[in-house]
Amino acid sequence: MTKRISQHHALRITQCVLVLSLALTVGCSSKPSYYAATQGSNCFAKAVPTLGEGGLAWGNTLSIAKQKSLNNCIRYAGRSGGTPNTCQVVLAECKR
CATH class of the missing domain: 1.20.5 (Single alpha-helices involved in coiled-coils or other helix-helix interfaces)
Structure with missing residues (x-):
């Protein structure tokens, strides 16, 4: 039993x-997840620092994508021991 x-x-x-x-x-x-929210975003930008990791971001407009990628670059460069104050957008374009 x-x-x-x-x-x-x-x-x-x-x-x-x-x-x-x-x-x-x-x-x-x-x-909704982050990827679902940005799935329809048309523009992207990549920012890189002189030293450290850069950042890639998507946005509905080119200016939003640029700003997001700069913010990501500053955050990632700081975490990776790089130089966040040297971040610059090196690529920015829209799909359509």
């Missing part, structure tokens, strides 16, 4: 874990 009860509890626990994981997956998938 003890074996039957423990198998029953194991089955219930497995079912609960499955239901919770599905509920969390469904709840999170309905929220």
